[in-house]
Amino acid sequence: MEGNSDVDEAVEILQQMGLKEYEARCFVALTRLSEATAKRISEVSDVPRTRVYDAIRVLETKGLVEVQHTNPKLFRSIPVEEAVGNLLDTFESRGSRLSDTLHGLESVSPDDSPEVCHEVWALSGDRAISNRSYQLIDDAEEELALVARSEVFEDGELVARLGSALDRGVDVTVGTLDGSPDGLRETLSGADVFSSGVGWIASSSDAEDSTEIRRVMLFDRETILVSSDHATDSDASEETAVFGHGFNNGLVAVLRRMLLSRIPDG
Amino acid sequence: MEGNSDVDEAVEILQQMGLKEYEARCFVALTRLSEATAKRISEVSDVPRTRVYDAIRVLETKGLVEVQHTNPKLFRSIPVEEAVGNLLDTFESRGSRLSDTLHGLESVSPDDSPEVCHEVWALSGDRAISNRSYQLIDDAEEELALVARSEVFEDGELVARLGSALDRGVDVTVGTLDGSPDGLRETLSGADVFSSGVGWIASSSDAEDSTEIRRVMLFDRETILVSSDHATDSDASEETAVFGHGFNNGLVAVLRRMLLSRIPDG
DNA sequence: ATATTCTGTAACTCAGTTAATCACAGCATC
DNA sequence: GATGCTGTGATTAACTGAGTTACAGAATAT
Known part of the structure; x- marks a missing residue:
């Protein structure tokens, strides 16, 4: 009525x-x-x-x-x-x-197996992206860099896994895209923690894009994950990510340089 | 394929x-x-x-x-x-x-309120029925009888609520429709526990009915709940229940007599 | 008792969605 | 350059769900 x-x-x-x-x-x-x-x-x-x-x-x-x-x-x-x-x-x-x-079923012969040395995968959804990042953190062997909006670090599981990576002897570097990273310095003792200036990573090119970078991660200098919040038609915004792997992957190379150039050398 | x-x-x-x-x-x-x-x-x-x-x-x-x-x-x-x-x-x-x-919304004037003194409600679904029975157990003030197939008593919450009813001083009588009720005697000390012969309650009339009684419950001699497993078209069977309330309700009266006549007097 | 209203079932129509097919413009490989 | 494959878009057919109507039995009023 x-x-x-x-x-x-x-x-x-x-x-x-x-x-x-x-x-x-x-x-x-x-x-x-x-x-x-x-x-x-x-x-x-x-x-x-x-x-x-x-x-x-x-x-x-x-x-x-x-x-x-x-x-x-x-x-x-x-x-x-x-x-x-x-x-x-x-x-x-x-x-x-x-x-x-x-x-109970899994596994059918993949039949065609085109070998890929430079992979770029897309995935979407908060949870799917979080899970993938957990996995990548766990798989990291030498070093790991993570620059993200501060609310990302409110995820306890993420922080925990970063901690266990630290314990494994992985060099961990974290930074925030917005707020102050002071809380992190305590919870992640042993990691390089810095506050990134927003400017260099924001999609300053087109502002009406309504896309905001959420996380940028680099693993062992060969795998990278970039996620952003993209406004959907209806209500909330959805997180989508691109996740690249392979040393000679162009995307990885570019982003690696961007990221590493602004992270204080360990 | x-x-x-x-x-x-x-x-x-x-x-x-x-x-x-x-x-x-x-x-x-x-x-x-x-x-x-x-x-x-x-x-x-x-x-x-x-x-x-x-x-x-x-x-x-x-x-x-x-x-x-x-x-x-x-x-x-x-x-x-x-x-x-x-x-x-x-x-x-x-x-x-x-x-x-x-x-955030609830409550609109019920408008027409036809007072009903003999209510018979239908509900279905394992969980919905369980919840309703929990509520009825909690509301019982004086006595409570429950005859059911033995797997019903594997529900920990049910047993717990029966226990708390006992603690409140409610007379609790329980019985099984199939197996031996020995386990119950331990968990529900203070309750009358008996093993019902299957015969008197089974829908012996038409055997091809594929409907099997699952629980029969009586609360304060005025509310009754009878549930049965009814085979659905596809795979599993669904539990449906009739739940009657009101002292002068015919269904309640009949079933109350059936149930009480076979329960040993407390 | 009869009339009238109301309740519940069942049929039907219309519209939107989804399954399934087809046509076609890039890429790729040969 | 020819041929086969890949991805996009349009199109059709089948289906599902929303909305409507007809009607028989029940309840109520007169």
């Missing part, structure tokens, strides 16, 4: 979580009503009354509502935390089932 | 988790290949080669694959655990965002 933005947001999230529009709208309406008839749900959710029944039936099988089979039927919402928990639960169980089945 | 059932299962799960068919098939193929070109992925996944590119692009934004932008393009899979973790991650963040938004 009235264009409530919070309702719309909830509906959208529910759709992203696998519900149809009617199902999502009915669920949100019922959550606000606690208990209601199909007619009332239709009024609040703006879903055609005759389709409320189908939608609720699906919601019931997902453990999101309760149904009283009287005439007229009554529908009752389930406490929010509980309902969301149910959704998460089924999703997680799917996740583990998926892990199992995927492990 | 060959109709591998494990592959199909993985594809189906991935689709349930929000991927399109092509995306799911490409992901599974790439997981088996580790690294491949579009052509090879097309061969293995049976997805039209020209559509592999779109599919992979989506997969990349979800943090499920890496892309090397060369010619020909190379696609590389991300370790299974990592990829599944990425999926779960985005889902969980959606879940918490959903919780927040939903809490």
